[in-house]
Amino acid sequence: MLEVSSTEIMFELKNDLYIPYNISLKNVTSLYLAYKIKSTKPELFSVKQSRGIISPLQSENVEFSTTDRAKNLDPKHIVNQKFLIYAIGVPEKKSMAEIENLFQSQTCFNIKLYTGVLKEEFGKKIPIYGNNLASSHTSVLTNSRTELQPSYQSMIQPIPLNNQVQCVQKLKQIESDLAEEKRKREQIYNTIEISKLKKGSSLFKYILPIILGILLSNIYQLSLQQYE
Incomplete structure (x- = not known):
């Protein structure tokens, strides 16, 4: 004023x-x-x-x-x-x-x-x-x-009771929204981790035969050397 x-x-x-x-x-x-x-x-x-x-x-x-x-x-x-x-x-x-x-x-x-x-x-x-x-x-x-x-x-005016109830309801709604957001983020994180594991396992399937071939070749050469 x-x-x-x-x-x-x-x-x-x-x-x-x-x-x-x-x-x-x-x-x-x-x-x-x-x-x-x-x-x-x-x-x-x-x-x-x-x-x-x-x-x-x-x-x-x-x-x-x-x-x-x-x-x-x-x-x-x-x-x-x-x-x-x-x-x-x-x-x-x-x-x-x-x-x-x-x-x-x-x-x-x-x-x-x-x-x-x-x-x-x-x-x-x-x-x-x-x-x-x-x-x-x-x-x-x-x-x-x-x-x-x-x-x-x-x-100095007291806060009306209906305003207090509205504040409590609003806080509960915010807490619920935060919990839902946290749950969605955890789901996204778990999905990403699972996809990483799947990619890793499929890659291992391709690499394993190559590793086994190299090992068998080395074993064969060692056996030839011992025979000679």
């Missing part, structure tokens, strides 16, 4: 400033696609085009940046934060108010994004790893899980 150019938002830290990061959202369906983006730390991050409607087979660029409150924070507090993209398909273009009602009433598709930081030191860009600040946004994550649960349930 929605293709995201990157699921990792990698801010580059230069001169104590975080460079904004851009991603592309592509609608790969024939429907209009409404989306909205939420953050676990809205006080630290800003999103341009945080919601909108993407036409069929078109793309939208989204810019992620940090707020003034993030300037004085250790970069470890910037990494491992999460964004969630909600998306829902609509048959025709609607207003954002109508789309907001759809988000509240229908199950929507969602994608998780994570933040990271690259800091330039000695001419190299080094990733910064931080602690997972679960305690600081436990309530937000809990709400996200409850919102995600219906979507995951709709994506």
Whole structure:
């Protein structure tokens, strides 16, 4: 439904400033696609085009940046934060108010994004790893899980019983076909071996008199030599 150019938002830290990061959202369906983006730390991050409607087979660029409150924070507090993209398909273009009602009433598709930081030191860009600040946004994550649960349930469907029976029958048919093919090959091999034996025996019938003639001739010559 929605293709995201990157699921990792990698801010580059230069001169104590975080460079904004851009991603592309592509609608790969024939429907209009409404989306909205939420953050676990809205006080630290800003999103341009945080919601909108993407036409069929078109793309939208989204810019992620940090707020003034993030300037004085250790970069470890910037990494491992999460964004969630909600998306829902609509048959025709609607207003954002109508789309907001759809988000509240229908199950929507969602994608998780994570933040990271690259800091330039000695001419190299080094990733910064931080602690997972679960305690600081436990309530937000809990709400996200409850919102995600219906979507995951709709994506995971059990295999119907009749399909399972068809799969078993198909496997048995394949095994039967393989066994029949093996039997035919063995028959062909046995036929070839028997024909080889027959050819060998008929050839031996022609060679045997010649060998016997040579042996008798040698015996006759030896007997003449002894007589002399």
